[in-house]
Amino acid sequence: MPRTVNDPTPQTAALVDALERVRTRAPLVQCVTNAVVMQFTANALLALGASPAMVDIPDEAGAFASGADALLVNLGTPYAEQRDAAGEAVEAACAAGVPWVLDPVAVGMLPVRTPLAVRLVAARPTVVRGNASEVVALAATAGLSDPAAGGRGTDATLSVDEALRAAGALAGHTHGVVAVSGPVDAVTDGDRVVRIDNGNSLLTRVTGGGCALGACVAAFLGATRADQLDPLVATVAAVTAYGVAAEVAAEVATGPGSFAVALIDALHHLDATQLTDRASVVLATASAR
Template structure:
């Protein structure tokens, strides 16, 4: 079933994030830590890269929301990720699972399935990752997808229904589903795939929007819409991927309701 997203809700959620500055705990890829923190600051949230055992679970109970990104899961961080996911689940705090390179690599694949036991509020990945996580694919080429977003819709519906999660599939058109309704967002620019953290930081922004306590499908879709619209704004000032990365952070900090209303491509 396809539903519709009210663009006014996207604008309201963005303003709520900026007004409340949710504290987002990030257990994430070491390659993208700085970019992710800057993206959260630009959108109006407060980042905290608390990812060591013993502290991670304690902090997940304090944080407004938590991101668990499997980009570079060293042994100590894997323990912390389980602690944080468990604590977030037990405390009822929203948390996002980004199953980077799941299916293609064995350690993170096993870890992802263990983390699913703690029912992530949202799962965000590319089509190959979502298919592999659902057990119907072998993953992509490292962090890169080899499948189209639409090809992973059945997998996303299955994951959403099985784990009571919102599932977001990145692609030329992003798909977001709660297991029944499906939203499609066609904003964005290919430069997001050419900068380190372009996908990973969206998981953190999704966590920030979920922290607002609104409908989870709406919040996840709103995060995607704001993020991808900002990419379209940034490319106007970019000469290539390098300048795009800087312009993108500026765009996240300045994107406003009027721009969202005029640019949103949501079906």
């Protein structure tokens, strides 16, 4: 997987360029995602300019994935048919070189999705996106945690450093990217760590606030794969664009209901000026491992 970028910090121009490619290429993003957030996820993708396709049943998911531009697998409500569909979609995506995102919702505590997530990690997702607890739990369950990190599982008091150690271990294992959502987001490929300080806390008061981001990451991967854009840069672009849209939405919202509506509007109208003016992206030290 190519990691070469001309400069180590994703510049704002690169983020704007990636957004432009989503708009012009309308990547076809297959989503095997949870029943709670399907509508919001599809609307976020449409607003961004992508084409969502919620193809999530066995015998269709695999056939579709090989022709999709990107795939999202989200484990929020892993019904039996969705589990089978996820398996065949991932296999087909990997065989066809289609980038894919794993969102391991609530992994660690629950006995069906947890072993499924570990199996999916073994298939090397292009990007894993989760909150700190999920990333730490996934790394621990997959046997990747640095024992020195303590492995406290799903503890909500996890430090950012702890999450980054787990994210780095995961990224090293998948040879991919890991995006950790939080008050400040972090994206790492195991070598570089990029922090994005955009977004708004209302994202945590709307169901699907994180899940839809996973789909947007897939859209950016799908729109830029023909250019062989570094997946880390594509992921940073998605996280930044989504966070900037959330900031714009929060300025007109009067609560989480109107925020969710305004976020869709903001994703639709997001432009280069907003992204350039508001993006807060820094390359941290290369200390992920």
